[in-house]
Amino acid sequence: MTGQTRRRGAALEDAILRAAADQLDETGFAGLTMDAVARRAGTNKNAIYRRWPDRLALGVAAYRQIAHTVQPPDTGNLRDDALEMLRRANRHWSSPLGGILRELIAAAGGTQQLLGQLTDQSAEATAAPWLIILGRAVARGEASPESLHPRVATVAMVLLRNEFVTRGAPTAPDETLTEIVDAVYLPLIRNRAIS
Structure with a gap:
């Protein structure tokens, strides 16, 4: 040497x-x-x-x-922000890096300590950008403050993740992303004001 x-x-x-x-x-x-x-x-x-x-x-x-943190979009309305968030996530999960992420999640099983170390898989990291776009929607009057709850904020992302992890999809078609936003996410946000 x-x-x-x-x-x-x-x-x-x-x-x-x-x-x-x-x-x-x-x-x-x-x-x-x-x-x-x-x-x-x-x-x-x-x-x-x-x-x-x-x-x-x-x-x-x-x-x-090798994973990168992406800033949440600010399109001026909640629907477009949510769709853009899902489209970005879909591109990531469909990429070779997303393939590595899926392999790591499968290998980790239910090991929460390791899952939490995956930057975009911890509950806080997943919720943060969604809470930002929801906070903007609240400020614009598109959503009530009651919608600012981490589980509510991340439901669209959880449904997309389900397409990859549970169903084994290599990618989610844009129609699926639109359905998640229009049929589940936005009605959930709108109904939070009623409860």
Whole structure:
């Protein structure tokens, strides 16, 4: 190892996460192995296991490195904002990165701790942009303040996620997104004022 400095701490962790993200991008979760990541990162498996107990935990951490947070749309009305949110989510879930996300969710099963670490799967991260667009709708008089509840706010996203996770759809047609918004989401929001 002449002239080469041994990486430690954050530098080694970054190298491992970059290697794991590259491996996920190339092979999906099914091809993510500790051996492959160790080779790519130029380290050994023990260095990886000291930081992540198994390949699922490593896969979730690597996914967080490559996933992007998107700002909620502001089209001027709730219906168009909700449709745009679903269209963005549909594009993500239909993409190769979305395929990795679906694999990780399936592998995690009901492990809430790992599911919560997936940036766009935690309850707070899912609810935040929906609460923003609902807050704007309340300010415009399109919705009542009673609609500002995380479960109400995210029902459209949960229904879309169901298309991918439960039904195994590779993508959701735009008609499905429109149906979710027009037949479920908007009536739910409108009925919150009555209760």
